[in-house]
Amino acid sequence: MDIKQNITDALHKILKKDIVLEVPPDSALGDYAFPCFNLAKEMRKAPPLIAQDLIKKLGKIEGVSQIKATGPYLNFFVNKTDIVEETINTIRKQKDKYGASIKKEKIIIEHTSINPNASPHVGRARNALIGDSIVRLMRFNGADVDVRYFVNDVGKQIAMLVLGSKGKKNVQFDDLLKIYVDINEKSENNSKIEKEVFELLNNLEKGDAATKKKFKDIVDICIKGQSKIFKELEIEYDKFDYESKFLWDKKTEEILSKLKKTGKLFEDEENRLVLNQEGYNIPVKNPVLVLTRADKTSLYPLRDIAYTIEKMESAKKNIIILGEDQKTYFQQIKAALDLLGYKAPVPVHYSFVLLAEGKMSTRKGNVVLLEDFMKEAVKKAKEKMKKKNDKIAKTIAYGAVKYAILKVSNEKNVMFDLDSALSFEGDTGPYLQYSYARICSIFDKYGKKVPLTADLSLLKDNSEIELVKELARFPDIVKQAANELSPYIIANYVFAVAKRFSEFYHACPILTEKEELKKARLILIDAVRQVLANGLDLLGLKVVEEM
RNA sequence: GCGGUCGUAGCUCAGCUUGGAUAGAGCACCAGCCUUCUACCUUUAAAGGAAGUAAGCUGGGGGUCGUGGGUUCAAAUCCCAUCGACCGCGCCA
Numbered sequence: 001m002d003i004k005q006n007i008t009d010a011l012h013k014i015l016k017k018d019i020v021l022e023v024p025p026d027s028a029l030g031d032y033a034f035p036c037f038n039l040a041k042e043m044r045k046a047p048p049l050i051a052q053d054l055i056k057k058l059g060k061i062e063g064v065s066q067i068k069a070t071g072p073y074l075n076f077f078v079n080k081t082d083i084v085e086e087t088i089n090t091i092r093k094q095k096d097k098y099g100a101s102i103k104k105e106k107i108i109i110e111h112t113s114i115n116p117n118a119s120p121h122v123g124r125a126r127n128a129l130i131g132d133s134i135v136r137l138m139r140f141n142g143a144d145v146d147v148r149y150f151v152n153d154v155g156k157q158i159a160m161l162v163l164g165s166k167g168k169k170n171v172q173f174d175d176l177l178k179i180y181v182d183i184n185e186k187s188e189n190n191s192k193i194e195k196e197v198f199e200l201l202n203n204l205e206k207g208d209a210a211t212k213k214k215f216k217d218i219v220d221i222c223i224k225g226q227s228k229i230f231k232e233l234e235i236e237y238d239k240f241d242y243e244s245k246f247l248w249d250k251k252t253e254e255i256l257s258k259l260k261k262t263g264k265l266f267e268d269e270e271n272r273l274v275l276n277q278e279g280y281n282i283p284v285k286n287p288v289l290v291l292t293r294a295d296k297t298s299l300y301p302l303r304d305i306a307y308t309i310e311k312m313e314s315a316k317k318n319i320i321i322l323g324e325d326q327k328t329y330f331q332q333i334k335a336a337l338d339l340l341g342y343k344a345p346v347p348v349h350y351s352f353v354l355l356a357e358g359k360m361s362t363r364k365g366n367v368v369l370l371e372d373f374m375k376e377a378v379k380k381a382k383e384k385m386k387k388k389n390d391k392i393a394k395t396i397a398y399g400a401v402k403y404a405i406l407k408v409s410n411e412k413n414v415m416f417d418l419d420s421a422l423s424f425e426g427d428t429g430p431y432l433q434y435s436y437a438r439i440c441s442i443f444d445k446y447g448k449k450v451p452l453t454a455d456l457s458l459l460k461d462n463s464e465i466e467l468v469k470e471l472a473r474f475p476d477i478v479k480q481a482a483n484e485l486s487p488y489i490i491a492n493y494v495f496a497v498a499k500r501f502s503e504f505y506h507a508c509p510i511l512t513e514k515e516e517l518k519k520a521r522l523i524l525i526d527a528v529r530q531v532l533a534n535g536l537d538l539l540g541l542k543v544v545e546e547m
Numbered sequence: 548g549c550g551g552u553c554g555u556a557g558c559u560c561a562g563c564u565u566g567g568a569u570a571g572a573g574c575a576c577c578a579g580c581c582u583u584c585u586a587c588c589u590u591u592a593a594a595g596g597a598a599g600u601a602a603g604c605u606g607g608g609g610g611u612c613g614u615g616g617g618u619u620c621a622a623a624u625c626c627c628a629u630c631g632a633c634c635g636c637g638c639c640a
Contacts, residue, residue: 025568037567037621047620073568115640155640243640272638283550284636293638300640327551328635351552351633384602396602408560411552413633415559420574424602427560427573434585434602442584484564492561495572506604509582512593525584546585547602 003063003078003086007032010061014054015039021076027466030068030075031083037072047072080465081457087472088456091527099474099534101482102142108311109135110345111321112230112237113150116222117157118177120229121367122405122416123353129405129540130350131321132235133487136538138319141482146315149237150307152300153219154244159200160184162214163193171218173225177369205247205297215244229371233398234540246303255305255340256291262339270294280335282328289332301329305336308345312337318345319485323352324411348485353405353414373418377401380422381430385547392544396430397422399541403429406539407491427495432536433544435498439529440545442510443522450526454519463507464524467500471531478538487539494535501528 004021011019011034022033036047036054043050051069058067066077091098111131114124131147138145152158157180164183165171171179187193203211223240230236246252256273259265264276271294277287291302311318322330327349334344355368377397378390385393404421408414424430443450459468473493481489510521533543 020565022567025571029568033568035567040620071568152640157640268637270638274637282636285549286637288637290637299638304640324552324634326635329640349552354633412560413553417559420559423574425574426602428602430602431573438584438603440585445584488561492572499572502603503605505584506580506582509584511584512582 003082004032006062007034007064007076010058011054014057024073024075027469029070029073031078031469032076034074034076035072036074080460083472084459084465084468085456087468088523088527091471091530092523095530096534096537098530099478100140100142101475101479104142104144105317106144106146106315107138107317107319108146108148108315108345109138109319109321110148110150110311111135112226112235113152114226115155115157116151116153116219116226117161118180118222119173120226120370122355122370122373123367125370126350126353126405126414127321127323128230128233128235129402130348130410130487132233132540133406133490133538134319134321134348134485136540137478137482137487137490140478140534140538143317147236147238148311149240150304151219151223151240151242153215153242154201154204154247155300156197156201158215158218159197159204160187161218162200163196165218171221173221173228176218176222176225177367204244207248212244229374232374233402234542241307243300243303243307246306247298249306251306251309252298252302255302255309258340259291259336264339265291275336275339277332277335280331280338282331282335284328284332289336301333301336304333305340308333308337309340309342311345312342319348320345321348321350324349325352346485348410350410351413353416355416368416368418374398374401376418377422381424384424384430392547395542395544396424396433396547399429399433399536400424401429402540403432403491406487407495409488410486429541430547432494432498432532433541434547435501436529436532436536436543437545437547438505439501439525439532442525444545446511446522451519451522454523455516456520456523458517458520459524461504461508463500463504464521467497467504467524467528470497470500471527474531474535481538490535490538494532494539497528497531497535501525501532 008019008021019034022035024030024033034054036050039045039050040047045053048069048071051072051074054074055067055069061067061076063079063082064076065079068075068077094100109131111134112124112128114120114127120128135145135147160183161176161180164179165175168175168179183193187197200211200214204215219242227237256265259275266274266276268274268290272290273292273296275289275291277289280287289301290299292298308318320330327347330344330347330349337344374397377400378393381397381400382390382393385396400422404416405414407427421428424434459465474497477489477493481487508521510518510525512518513521536543
């Protein structure tokens with residue numbers, strides 16, 4: 001039984017038009033509301049009068065206990081027991097699937113794809129976190145997701161690293177950042193280095209075996225190091241795609257000849273192949289995309305187009321997580337793909353993470369490394385925990401970092417403040433994990449399994465009803481988050497659940513209650529535990545039973 | 548210069564797509580609370596006591612929703628202008 005649907009149907013029968021129900025700002029006003037403003041014009045009547053008329057016309061609606069006209073609103077009060085039973089039973093039945101709206105489809109999601117030149121900094125981590133959460137969301141909904149990381153292994157940065165680590169033995173992942181910063185500094189007032197870099201790139205593009213190996217060695221160290229960090233955060237990839245594959249690939253030639261046929265590809269005065277993108281409304285000074293160098297070797301956009309086509313051909317649905325700095329660039333790629341008869345992936349753009357000290361830049365070395373930050377977080381978590389346990393401390397610390405970044409909507413800058421991210425109070429990861437642990441603790445004390453049945457009609461305290469209503473929203477929240485590819489919607493919701501739970505926890509004792517009520521409440525908090533677990537998992541936060 | 552995103556309480560953020568009932572959270576600040584179901588003590592282990600702890604709760608103060616126009620019965624929400632922040636705009640990736 002779907003009470004909301006019952007109300008909608010009943011109104012539709014009378015009004016013969018699409019009904020949109022709202023939720024009143026205060027539950028004392030009712031559970032669902034129907035505003036009568038829009039009817040005023042055609043019925044030539046004041047909205048409050050319409051509301052009162054409607055009451056008379058509406059008969060009994062299943063699951064609705066009362067209908068009230070409050071000014072221009074028609075407010076519906078639902079039968080609390082119905083909603084409680086319906087919600088809790090659904091959760092108990094669906095368990096870790098509760099909230100999912102099954103949509104079987106194949107999706108390729110590309111995320112992270114940062115330069116493989118050093119340890120990732122906190123800012124770049126946002127890409128991986130958002131990407132991973134979307135992966136989880138889609139998999140939760142039954143999709144067959146293929147996670148890709150596009151490794152830019154043929155770039156200038158790698159050449160710089162190769163040059164910088166010349167003569168150094170046994171280069172480790174942790175050394176790379178320093179090497180990179182050093183060589184950048186040196187190259188700034190030394191044109192010789194610049195030359196050497198291009199020589200290296202040249203040799204690579206010619207396919208020189210020794211150069212290829214040098215590049216590969218460095219990139220391997222990088223990818224290994226980065227994967228290790230991300231794996232620590234439970235972020236994993238199904239496949240690493242290397243840009244170098246497209247360096248000598250015939251596909252790029254095919255693309256060029258296809259583009260030539262459209263008449264939009266031309267050779268500019270310096271012999272580069274350039275794509276005319278007029279008519280695509282791309283906000284650049286000159287609507288062109290340069291695809292090759294003068295010697296016709298490919299530039300990144302061309303290789304990216306080849307890669308994207310490969311992805312589009314192997315899955316109908318493609319998603320890519322890109323920084324806001326790539327917005328215009330992505331439009332250009334999209335336009336080029338359109339010309340070739342392909343659709344582009346759905347982009348998820350996010351804004352940067354800002355530190356109080358200013359913007360982070362790997363090149364300059366003024367970064368907060370993700371791994372350093374993770375260590376710091378673990379240290380702080382341990383200090384605050386009652387039970388000292390390394391594994392739990394890590395779970396809490398990583399959760400705190402993830403949540404602090406994920407709770408902000410994609411297009412907004414994250415103002416990253418170390419202390420408030422690691423604070424364990426209020427709207428934070430630890431608060432959510434604590435709510436879960438608290439429930440576990442109650443069951444621990446209870447000492448028995450979750451009761452199988454109970455009289456759920458005993459749950460009628462206001463805090464209980466509000467809590468249940470919150471739980472009931474989860475499926476809609478998941479749908480919305482999946483539609484908008486926005487993990488922050490989940491984050492905000494899980495916090496709301498934890499908050500409602502805390503309110504309930506203070507208003508309603510559990511273990512000291514009489515048997516029947518105790519059982520009902522145990523079943524309720526077990527459902528809460530399930531929803532918290534489902535929601536937290538979508539964010540990539542692990543739950544703990546004690547902390 | 549052109550284009551995009553953002554601008555909501557001292558700070559960090561929801562709400563804006565689909566305009567409506569007093570603009571919501573968190574942090575910080577002030578005042579309380581007690582249910583300890585992850586902190587203390589006692590004992591017949593379920594209650595009592597006590598302390599003042601708290602990843603907790605309640606209440607409070609605090610807002611020209613950047614600014615100025617417009618549309619509308621109604622604007623944080625839509626439109627225009629303007630200011631500010633960030634990002635982008637041919638041979639980097």
